Amino acid sequence: MTEYTSLEKIRLEKIETLRKEGVEPYPTRAKRTHTSAQAIVAFEESETIHPVDQPPAEVQVILAGRIRASRAMGKLTFAHIEDGDGRIQLFLRMNELGQERVDWFNKMLDIGDFIQASGVMFRTKTGEPTLHVHDFKLLAKAVSPLPAAKDEVTDSGETVRHAVLEDPELRARQRYADLAVNPEVRDTFRKRAGMIRALREFLDYNGFLEVETPILQPIYGGAAAKPFTTHHNQLKQDLFLRISFELYLKRLLVGNLERVYELGRDFRNEGVSFKHNPEFTQLEFYWAYADYLQVMELTEQMVAYACQKVTGGMEITYQGTTLNFTPPWRRLSMADGILETSGIDIAKHTTAKSLFTAIAAKGKTPNPKATRGKLIDFLLSEYLEPTLVQPTFVYDYPRDISPLAKSIPGDPLTVERFEGYVAGFELCNAFTELNDPIDQEQRFIEMGRDYAANDEERHPMDEDYLRAMRYGMPPCGGFGMGVDRLAMLLTDNHSIREVLLFPHLREPEE
RNA sequence: GGGCGUGUAGCUCAAUGGCAGAGCAUCGGCCUUUUAAGCCGUUGGUUAAGGGUUCGAGCCCCUUCACGCUCACCA
Structure with a gap:
């Protein structure tokens, strides 16, 4: 009652x-x-x-x-x-x-x-x-x-808002009331819709086919994340909510669809923070006959196009800082970036042990069981990432944390991969896709070994994906981006909750 | 999951351990160009929840919950 x-x-x-x-x-x-x-x-x-x-x-x-x-x-x-x-x-x-x-x-x-x-x-x-x-x-x-909100227009012409509904919890739980009284919230979601429309326009114009792949998957993959599990009653089948689209989209390239993209929801059973929600919107595209350098160019053009459509220009103010999305963005090799910001030359540390010692000498304590790739990733987030305010592509990543990316010819430890960073956080991730089925199987096996200690993060072997690879996949570049994060940037919001209409919240108190 | 912080009327916020308050909103009046309209009056509370200390707790202590910041986790 x-x-x-x-x-x-x-x-x-x-x-x-x-x-x-x-x-x-x-x-x-x-x-x-x-x-x-x-x-x-x-x-x-x-x-x-x-x-x-x-x-x-x-x-x-x-x-x-x-x-x-x-x-x-x-x-x-x-x-x-x-x-x-x-x-x-x-x-x-x-x-x-x-x-x-x-x-x-x-x-x-x-x-x-x-x-x-x-x-x-x-x-x-x-x-x-x-x-x-x-x-x-x-x-x-x-x-x-x-919840009453009143606007006062002062003598100087400024609008001062009084009695605003501003408790973030209430605003998210009762988004309908938030939208009804806070016009700037409606504006955020109009901008978000415009941004998503712009991304689609851009990819459609460039010949990409929008597709939809399964959300309920018998085997999850394409990212290192813990999945949500569910169950099909009649088929008595355990299923996972997808953590990425990657493995299905690349199957489509095997099927001669040369340019495909999907814009949809991913689900990751992990912590919640100002930049993480358990379900989030992801954009992935795969482009036959392209490599990661071409993907890099398309990425900066796509983001600049979305920015132009939403804000009318290439420059935005994010949390008080001016960011400029005009291509070309800064390009920085991961090794150079880490050397500049931490003083550690990863090329001189080819083993995990040697690299761990070098990091420990700086007074930092990463996980001692980490692989070389994980240690490099630690250096990236510890030293380099916070310095990447203007849009920057960091490229050439360690092989052992990139099991679906192709190695650089002549450099077995490094893969053709880049991540786009803006405002100190990761916006997107892309690489030249590994299309050698034998190598791919070997990577899955290596990964199973590296992650054996941690069941939840272990990447299950996807035999059907390997079968698809064996039919032959053209060389291609692939790309993934957290759409909510781009929405945060383009609407100047610090928290992912502000760009999700109904962000995940705990059960309300009775 | 850890640390720090916040939680008081429908909304925004006050209140040295000593009568729980203000503005707006509500309700009743006055007012023919207002715009946070104004003026007079009225109503509104399990102080997030539960327990403890005390003659006395919104305030101090403990537990729980939610949210924020932050750290960890997050190829």
């Missing part, structure tokens, strides 16, 4: 009263001729464009939206409604509507209710385009009060 607050009880009583008066609080149909923005544009055009010897034409409109503010002033009432385009002021006067209707508006309607209002546009004394209301109708009554 729902427990109502005293404020809600008052509104429920109003709903009863409305029905007794014969007013349906939730009518089935609404009518509107203009959005708030369209009404203002039409009005301003009428003011400027009219024959010199005639007054401006009346602009009659029917608007619909949610009441966000209401100021009753005796025989006048001012209110603001908000629709998908913005806000617009309503003006109600007893002269036109009569005392009864204006009183009814003030008494029976509340902030949060949806209404439609018809009338003629005019300007108030202060110059604000306003609807002079001749009639109005309740469209949907709100039972629960919205």
